[in-house]
Amino acid sequence: MLMQPGFPDDTPVPAERRRAWQAFFEAHAAVVPALEAEMEAEHGLTLRWYDVLLHLAAAPGTKLPMHELSDAVVITKGGLTKLVDRMAGAGLVARAAVPGNRRVTLVKLTPHGLETYRRARLTHHRGVAQHFLDHLSDHERAVLEAALVRVRDAARPRRPDVSPAS
Amino acid sequence: MLMQPGFPDDTPVPAERRRAWQAFFEAHAAVVPALEAEMEAEHGLTLRWYDVLLHLAAAPGTKLPMHELSDAVVITKGGLTKLVDRMAGAGLVARAAVPGNRRVTLVKLTPHGLETYRRARLTHHRGVAQHFLDHLSDHERAVLEAALVRVRDAARPRRPDVSPAS
DNA sequence: TAAGATTGACCGATCAATCTTG
DNA sequence: CAAGATTGATCGGTCAATCTTA
Numbered sequence: 001m002l003m004q005p006g007f008p009d010d011t012p013v014p015a016e017r018r019r020a021w022q023a024f025f026e027a028h029a030a031v032v033p034a035l036e037a038e039m040e041a042e043h044g045l046t047l048r049w050y051d052v053l054l055h056l057a058a059a060p061g062t063k064l065p066m067h068e069l070s071d072a073v074v075i076t077k078g079g080l081t082k083l084v085d086r087m088a089g090a091g092l093v094a095r096a097a098v099p100g101n102r103r104v105t106l107v108k109l110t111p112h113g114l115e116t117y118r119r120a121r122l123t124h125h126r127g128v129a130q131h132f133l134d135h136l137s138d139h140e141r142a143v144l145e146a147a148l149v150r151v152r153d154a155a156r157p158r159r160p161d162v163s164p165a166s
Numbered sequence: 167m168l169m170q171p172g173f174p175d176d177t178p179v180p181a182e183r184r185r186a187w188q189a190f191f192e193a194h195a196a197v198v199p200a201l202e203a204e205m206e207a208e209h210g211l212t213l214r215w216y217d218v219l220l221h222l223a224a225a226p227g228t229k230l231p232m233h234e235l236s237d238a239v240v241i242t243k244g245g246l247t248k249l250v251d252r253m254a255g256a257g258l259v260a261r262a263a264v265p266g267n268r269r270v271t272l273v274k275l276t277p278h279g280l281e282t283y284r285r286a287r288l289t290h291h292r293g294v295a296q297h298f299l300d301h302l303s304d305h306e307r308a309v310l311e312a313a314l315v316r317v318r319d320a321a322r323p324r325r326p327d328v329s330p331a332s
Numbered sequence: 333t334a335a336g337a338t339t340g341a342c343c344g345a346t347c348a349a350t351c352t353t354g
Numbered sequence: 355c356a357a358g359a360t361t362g363a364t365c366g367g368t369c370a371a372t373c374t375t376a
Contacts, residue, residue, distance in 0.1 A: 014291060014295070017295075017299050017307065018291070018294060018299070019311055020298075020299065020302065020307045020308075020310050020311040020314075021294045021298050021299060023310065023311045023314035023315045023318060024193075024194070024298070024310065024314055025194075026314075026318045026322075027190075027314040027315075027317045027318040027321070028190070028191075028194045029240070029318075030317070030318045030321040030322045031317065031318075031321045034321050046344095048344090065358085066358070066359060067357085067358060067359080074195070075345080075346095076345080076346055076347075077358075077359065077360085078345085078346070078347075078348090078359085078360075078361080078362095079344075079345055079346065080359090081359065081360055081361080082344075082345085082360090082361095083344085083345090086344090101353085101354080101358095102352080102353060102354085103352075103353050103354065103357065103358050103359080104357090104358060104359085105358080105359065105360095125180060125184070128184060128187045129180070129183075131317070131320065131321045132186075132187050132190070132317055132321075133183050133184070133186065133187060135313070135316045135317045135320050136186065136313050136316075136317070137313075139309075140309055140312075140313040141183065141186045142186075143305075143306055143309045143310070144186050144189065144190065144309070144310055144313060144314075145185055145186040145189045146306075147301070147302050147303075147306040147310060148186075148189035148190055148192075148193040148310075149189045149193075150301050150302075151193045151196070151197065151297070151298055151301045151302070152189060152192045152193040152195075152196045152197075154297065154301050155193070155196040155197045155200050155297045155298075156192075156196045212366095214366090231336085232336070232337060233335085233336060233337080241367080241368095242367080242368055242369075243336075243337065243338085244337085244338075244339080244340095244367085244368070244369075244370090245366075245367055245368070246337090247337065247338055247339080248338090248339095248366075248367085249366080249367090252366090267336095267375090267376075268374080268375060268376085269335065269336050269337080269374075269375050269376060270335090270336060270337085271336080271337065271338095
């Protein structure tokens, strides 16, 4: 989707350059659903749920305030409220209050959530290797990482918060 | 999302390899929303709508049967029915019957749809250059394309139709 | 009977509005 | 009032069931 398989084009030279974008876009469209399907089949998790478990597992005390978690997994606050509802219903996470502050709600990994994450991580790592890394030479991998980090940093939405100085 | 920023990891060596995947994933997550936002701002189109216009513009007679279009833009048939409803409501496409066959419905680009596509394409090409291609050297672009075509072909869902032989 | 398209139930997201608390 | 979280309306998708036609 979103790419010309080789259609007539008003701008013949740029078209050749754009094949790199096409490969990039289509590789993503091919690999991510594969990872998603494996995660679903082996653990009954969407990639989104896995992502939540990942960030909580990595957080100090395996817990995070709602607004930080929504930032980490790139979802709106409203969306996260409902997502946490569902995951709590599944016993993977639980809400907790923070003592001194009654505004924030913490989301904490349950033991079951942590164990689920540990098992799901194997599936994810295997999938990434199998569907992506194993098809790249060491040189390609190095080039790709360097180039795409540059692309990512250039395009990344800037935090509209404090100015970089000060 | 979906990546460890640098968290403790049980498998230190693979973690380094996986940074390439991280860069790939995050670059996609950074660039695609940028393209989407520009398309929305300048033409009021989602990437999905643009994709439909693209495939119809490239098709012979600027028209395609529903089932072929659903395949091209990677959406279910039910999803396409409603998508075409909306786009027809916006005057970008129109349904048409095929003379000899009353089962298939053709989707045809309207003049307005074609003109919209032509203008939107400039935005898309500019965005791809600006957010992606311009950050790559010629060498990187070549390596990236070759590698990611391989990844894409390995992971791509096989057509469960006729066998490749015959 | 199978292919093509549509419909309806559902699901998970966004967005704007609201409630509560610092 | 601003920050944090929740709620309700809406949107666009999937999936399964249905209708029509080759």
